[in-house]
Amino acid sequence: xxxxxxxxxxxxxxxxxxxxxxxxxxxxxxxxxxxxxxxxxxxxxxxxxxxxxxxxxxxxxxxxxxxxxxxxxxxxxxxxxxxxxxxxxxxxxxxxxxxxxxxxxxxxxxxxxxxxxxxxxxxxxxxxxxxxxxxxxxxxxxxxxxxxxxxxxxxxxxxxxxxxxxxxxxxxxxxxxxxxxxxxxxxxxxxxxxxxxxxxxxxxxxxxxxxxxxxxxxxxxxxxxxxxxxxxxxxxxxxxxxxxxxxxxxxxxxxxxxxxxxxxxxxxxxxxxxxxxxxxxxxxxxxxxxxxxxxxxxxxxxxxxxxxxxxxxxxxxxxxxxxxxxxxxxxxxxxxxxxxxxxxxxxxxxxxxxxxxxxxxxxxxxxxxxxxxxxxxxxxxxxxxxxxxxxxxxxxxxxxxxxxxxxxxxxxxxxxxxxxxxxxxxxxxxxxxxxxxxxxxxxxxxxxxxxxxxxxxxxxxxxxxxxxxxxxxxxxx
Numbered sequence: 001x002x003x004x005x006x007x008x009x010x011x012x013x014x015x016x017x018x019x020x021x022x023x024x025x026x027x028x029x030x031x032x033x034x035x036x037x038x039x040x041x042x043x044x045x046x047x048x049x050x051x052x053x054x055x056x057x058x059x060x061x062x063x064x065x066x067x068x069x070x071x072x073x074x075x076x077x078x079x080x081x082x083x084x085x086x087x088x089x090x091x092x093x094x095x096x097x098x099x100x101x102x103x104x105x106x107x108x109x110x111x112x113x114x115x116x117x118x119x120x121x122x123x124x125x126x127x128x129x130x131x132x133x134x135x136x137x138x139x140x141x142x143x144x145x146x147x148x149x150x151x152x153x154x155x156x157x158x159x160x161x162x163x164x165x166x167x168x169x170x171x172x173x174x175x176x177x178x179x180x181x182x183x184x185x186x187x188x189x190x191x192x193x194x195x196x197x198x199x200x201x202x203x204x205x206x207x208x209x210x211x212x213x214x215x216x217x218x219x220x221x222x223x224x225x226x227x228x229x230x231x232x233x234x235x236x237x238x239x240x241x242x243x244x245x246x247x248x249x250x251x252x253x254x255x256x257x258x259x260x261x262x263x264x265x266x267x268x269x270x271x272x273x274x275x276x277x278x279x280x281x282x283x284x285x286x287x288x289x290x291x292x293x294x295x296x297x298x299x300x301x302x303x304x305x306x307x308x309x310x311x312x313x314x315x316x317x318x319x320x321x322x323x324x325x326x327x328x329x330x331x332x333x334x335x336x337x338x339x340x341x342x343x344x345x346x347x348x349x350x351x352x353x354x355x356x357x358x359x360x361x362x363x364x365x366x367x368x369x370x371x372x373x374x375x376x377x378x379x380x381x382x383x384x385x386x387x388x389x390x391x392x393x394x395x396x397x398x399x400x401x402x403x404x405x406x407x408x409x410x411x412x413x414x415x416x417x418x419x420x421x422x423x424x425x426x427x428x429x430x431x432x433x434x435x436x437x438x439x440x441x442x443x444x445x446x447x448x449x450x451x452x453x454x455x456x457x458x459x460x461x462x463x464x465x466x467x468x469x470x471x472x473x474x475x476x477x
Contacts, residue, residue, distance in 0.1 A: 002068070003028040005300060006087055006095055008077045008244065009103030010034025012043060013273030013289040017101060018064040018071070020297035028300075030069045031095055033087070035076040038129055039063055044286055045454060046132045047156035047319055051163045059129070061451075080248035082266055099268055099300060102245055102256060103293075106238040106274035106284070111148070115210035122217045123210060125234045126157045135233060139164055142230035146170075146219050148207055150177040152318060154235030155194070159320035161233070162198040169227060170194070171219065175204040181316050181327035185343060186364045189350040190325070193367070196348070197322050202227070240275045240282060255282050260308040262296050270296050278309060285314055286452045287421045315376055315420055319454070326372055328379045329354070329362030337361060342393045351393050358384045370395030380417045409466040418459050421452025426463065433467045440464040 005021065007014045010032050018032050034040070040061040048054050064071055079088040086094045108125035110116055116123065124134045139145065139161060147158045150172030162168045170177075176187025177194075191201050202221070209220040210232065217232045240255040251257040251265040255277030262270045262278070273289040274282070283289060288311055295309045318325035331352050338355040349367030353360060353375065360379045365372045371392050378385060378392075385392065412418075414427030424447045432446040440461040444450040450457040 003300075004096055004098045005030045005101065006097040006099075007032045007101045007103055008087065009105055009273070009275075010036065010040050010071065010073060011103060011105050011273065012040065012061070012286055013105070013293055014101070014103035015040035015061050015064055016290050017103065017272065017293040017296055018069055019062070020293055021300065022064060022069055024297060024301040024303065026301050028068060031097075032064065032069070032071045033075045033077055033089065033095075034071070034073045036128065036130070037074040039073065041129055042451070043128075044319070044452060046126075046129065047153065047160050048454065050126075050132055050135060050157060051160035051321060053321070056129075077244060080244060080269075082248055082269075085268070097268075099270070101296060102264075102269065102271040102275060103273045104241040104244060104271075104275045106240045108234065109237045109239050110234060111207070111236050113207055113210055115212065120210070120212035120217065122212045122230065123232045123234065126153060127238065135161075135231070138231045139166060142166055144168070144229040145231040145233060146217070146227055146229045147233045147235060148219065149235035149237070150174070150201065150203070151180065151235060151237065152178060152316065154233075155190075155199075155318060155323075156320050157233050157235055158194070158199045159197060159323065161231075163321060166231075167229075168198065169200045169202060169229070171202045171205065171207060171221070171227065173204070173206045177201065177203070178318075178327075182364055182366075183332045183352060185341075186350045186352065186366050189343065189345055189348060189366055190323070192345060193323055193348040238274070238284065240277070242275055245269075245271065245275070253277055253280075260310075261299050262292050262309055270299075272296055278311070281311070283311075285316075287312070287314060287423070290422060290452070312423070313379060313382075315379065324365075324367055324369070324372075326365045326376060327363070328376065329360065331362035331364045333362070338389075340389055340393055353392055355385055355389075360385060369393075377412075377416050380420070381415065409463045418463065419447070419449035419452065419456045421456075422448040424449040429460065429463050430467065433464070438464075438468075 018030055021030050041059045045059045076090040077087045078090050086096050088094055108127035125131055144167040145161045147154050147170045150170050158168045158170050176184045177190050206222045207219055208222050211218045216230050219227045242252045242256050245256045246252045256271040256275050258271050258276045258278050262272055264271050272292040274284055292309055295307055298304045298307045315328040331354050340353040342351040351369050352364045354362045363375050412426045416426045418424050418426050428447050429443050432443055437443045437446045443460055450460045
């Protein structure tokens with residue numbers, strides 16, 4: 001009898017798990033239940049869609065189809081019956097499982113402000129594809145927009161709307177932008193960069209209320225000021241969607257508590273992605289979610305009885321035209337460490353690196369930093385930093401005792417990570433090329449490089465061009 005696996009959630013984590021299971025041998029029936037009416041889509045690329053750089057088909061993920069996989073969209077799971085081993089759906093169905101995987105993701109936080117319950121038509125959270133559609137519909141007849149929240153997603157939304165010609169102001173309650181990734185000095189440089197791109201900021205002031213009607217929306221601030229616009233976008237963070245797990249009696253803290261094999265307090269139930277809390281930590285990023293999906297697939301398929309999820313250090317990038325920003329590790333912890341800084345506000349450049357025991361523990365790189373590729377490699381691999389520290393700030397060549405700056409793919413070691421989201425190394429791309437992949441798109445299809453946040457697409461294309469020019473004999477075999 002086939003093993004029955006039910007996946008609740010057809011987002012980036014749930015769809016990846018279904019694909020991982022489909023690719024593995026075994027007799028199993030996989031049922032995927034997605035509450036949204038769409039096929040799975042790349043949530044990370046919604047800000048690029050908002051900016052008008054891509055169209056809706058470009059955010060769709062490859063559909064999981066084929067024998068043994070049943071995908072049902074617009075079906076919400078309303079309850080888990082652990083005793084019977086079933087999930088109940090909003091259409092009255094009961095679906096049995098041998099193993100259940102919760103990939104319920106997270107929901108946008110709507111702050112408890114007067115005027116937001118119910119949510120006015122001109123006020124839209126920025127989280128889902130439907131949210132993006134509503135924002136675009138409102139933006140077509142708008143001249144101005146407010147964005148409440150100066151974190152990563154809020155700034156991407158602001159830059160996208162500005163690129164469409166709207167007059168945009170970001171309101172953020174903290175004294176500097178992206179406080180989870182940046183220090184105040186970097187935040188100040190980013191404010192100037194945004195101003196040059198048509199995005200104003202109001203920092204260190206909280207919102208106290210919202211008023212909206214057919215003519216526009218007004219945001220009241222704690223300092224007595226009010227801002228008016230045609231549209232208000234809410235980007236106030238997200239909260240793991242744990243209601244289903246909590247109602248079923250699973251252990252829930254900030255997220256659904258899981259062990260190193262992504263199992264919940266019920267060994268027949270796993271959780272992955274935004275809703276899962278591993279070792280006290282929530283992820284909220286695509287790379288950990290996909291790594292967790294791979295672990296669960298290996299566990300369920302019996303591929304590796306010793307497999308464990310081990311989080312990797314992550315690099316955060318701001319996906320907004322005209323802004324180059326990479327932040328990694330903890331560059332602001334204040335503990336004992338060697339620290340390097342460089343600031344050129346006139347050119348919108350800032351760099352801060354922290355080094356402990358000859359390894360990078362954190363970095364902020366904003367603007368034109370020629371050594372950003374090298375810094376990311378050193379951080380990702382935990383490799384020793386160069387003796388000449390100036391090379392990390394200025395991009396100068398340094399000795400072979402450390403990683404080599406990746407000015408050319410030829411200088412990148414095979415172990416260098418090209419795609420952080422999918423953990424794809426240069427060596428894997430070279431191997432796929434030699435196996436027959438001949439373009440950047442074919443390399444991406446074979447390795448999944450570039451299918452996450454999209455930040456490595458230029459690097460994949462560069463490696464494809466380099467291989468085409470350096471391996472003509474092998475390319476024609």
